[in-house]
Amino acid sequence: MIFLILGVLTLLYLFHLFYWKRRNLPPGPLPLPLLGNLHLFTEDVKPGYKLWEKLRSQYGPVYTFWMSSLPMVLVTDWKLIKQHFIKDGANFVGRPEFPINMEIRKGPYGIIDSFGNRWVQQRRYAIHILRDFGLGKNLMEEKVLSEVVAMIDRLKGMKDDVDMQSIFDASVGSIINNLMFGYRFDESNMHEFLELKKRMNKHxxxxxxxxxxxxxxxxxxxxxxxxxxxxxxxxxxxTSMLKMFREQAEEKLATIDYDSDEYSDYVEAFLKERKKHEHEEGYGGFEMEQLDSVCFDLWVAGMETTSNTLYWSLLYVLLNPKVLERVYEELDTKIGSDRIITTTDRPNLNYINATINETQRLANLLPMNLPHATSADVVIAGYSIPKDTVIIPQISSVMYDPEIFPEPYEFRPERFLESDGSLKKVEEFVPFSIGKRQCLGEGLARMELFLFFSNLFNKFHIQFHESNPCPSVKKEMGITMKAAGYRVTMKERY
Known part of the structure; x- marks a missing residue:
């Protein structure tokens, strides 16, 4: 009798595994117990791009991938992404609650992991404060250029055997830290930055x-x-990063002047807004836990992607001598001096803009885009997908799609240029994601990439250090894809 019961339970479990739990989802690989499809991440497909290509060829542009017990629907076709996530974006603004995230954050706090009214409130507030700090205005450009100048001055004293990853990290990190906490990184507090960066890299x-x-x-x-x-x-x-952010917030709490409506950084602005809601439940959404997570989201997102993209841009350009030659040629023709390049020069530097675009496309920092969740029942490519289903606009597949970008693994800035040399708008180029949850720091990131890249090459002749004459472009596995370490030498151009 026991064997009969076990046999029936086994059949029921297999029926549930192989059919029942998958019946209303798009096709995809068979999920294993506990693992789901995680076993498909073998060493030869890490960091994931090849796996996504393989699954798309097997199951079509919309398929289901199981993150352990969680089904995630991946949409890889640009037309479908545009149709649904852009034109019908309100149905895709949810976020799944990953248990580990909820355990660490103590709830769906922050901007990246929040959803519903909290997400609407906090995203709107973040945009408001960033605009007050000059996002999209000359004030923000001045802050970025001050770090560009500091980077150049630092490099003038180095020249040989330079690790540009650490240089970019500190420069970009100072920008976001200044916005968040009101100070930049220098010799007096560089240890603090290095500790944050060390923990971030491990995470x-x-x-x-x-x-x-x-x-x-x-x-x-x-x-x-x-x-x-x-x-x-x-x-x-x-948790250590959250603790470090909390300690800085509490230092401000001890000295904050609530009688003044002015604020010098994001944390101070948040704390003053929190004071206005102190008699509301949960401080009206401005709890200290919310501040901890917002600091984490903005600090990490504001530094990691921009710094890594700059590092990739230097690698790709140096590995392609013809691109390097055209970069210098455009700078000599359009700028012609060692003056600091500003955003007013951007319309005249089409090849440099195209090179930065191509870097973002090829570096493709997120092999899997951040997951969304449907906020209503939707139909995609004939598949009925219920509310609260995890769904991902897989933009990494779009930017490696050979029908959109022929020979997608080749570095070709010309993809982004018209025949007359003007900059081409390519709608499928979406490194900052798409829809209503598109990166809120896109404007700042684009400014940073242009100003750091153009001024770096305008000031210096750069080449690989003799210790690594031809570095690898193989991506190092991570939430964001890093380039393997390399060193360069520099010589002032003017």
Missing amino acids: FKMAAEPMAGLVGMYPWLGNFPFFKPYKTVIVDNW
Whole structure:
């Protein structure tokens, strides 16, 4: 009798696994118990681009991938992404609640992980404050250019055997830290930055591992020896960063002047807004936990992607001598001096803009875009997808689509130029994602990329250091894709 019961339970489980839980979803690979499809991340397909291409060829432009027990619908066709996430964007503004995130953040706080009224409120507030600080105006450009000048001055004293990743990290990190906390990084506090960066690197690298994805869905697995290192790295580094942000916020709390409506940084602005809501439940959405997570979101997103893109841009340009030659030629023709380049020069530097665009496309920093959740029942490509389903506009597949970008793994800035040399608008070029959850810092990031890139090459002749004459372009696995380390030498041009 026991064997009969076990046999029936086994059949019911297999029926549920192979059919029932998948019946209303787009096709996709068979999920394994507990793992889902995480086992497909073998070493030869990491960091994931090849896997997504393979699944698209097998199952079509809309398919289901199981992150452990969580089904995620990936939409890889540009026309479908445009039709739904852009034109019908209000139906795709949700966010899934990953258990590990909720455990660390203590709830769906911040901007990246929040949803519903909190997300609307906090995104709107963040945009409002960033605009007050000059986003899209000359004031913001001045802040960026001050770091560009500081970077140039620092490089003038180095010249040989330079690690530009650390230079970019500190420069871009100072911009976002100044916006968040009111100060930049220099010799007096560089140790603080290095500690933040060290923890961020560990977090981003470990969190991208398949086993970390499993721990993310089942945090209790971290109690077992095999899984414990994954959870320890993720939790310790994330919570340590949140703690560091909280300590700075509490320092401001001790000295803040509530009688003044002025504020010098984001944290001060948030704390003054929080004071206005102190008699409301949960401070009207301005809890300290919310501030912790917003600091994490803006600091990490504001530094990681821009710094890495600049590092990739230098690598790609130096590996392509003809591109390097055209960059210098355009600078000599259009600028012709060692003056600081500003955003007013942008319309005259089409080839440099095209080179930055091509870097963003080819670097393709997020192999899997951030997951959304449907906020209503939707139909995509004939598939009925219910409300609260995790869904991803897979823009990495779009930017490597050979029908849109022929020979997509080749570095060709000309893709973004018209025959007359003017800059071409390519709607499928969407490095900052799309829809209503598009990156709110896109304007700042575009400004930083242009000003750092153009001024760096205008000031210096750059080449690879003799220790690495031809570095690899293989991507290092992580939440965002890093280039392997390389060194350069520099010589002033004027």
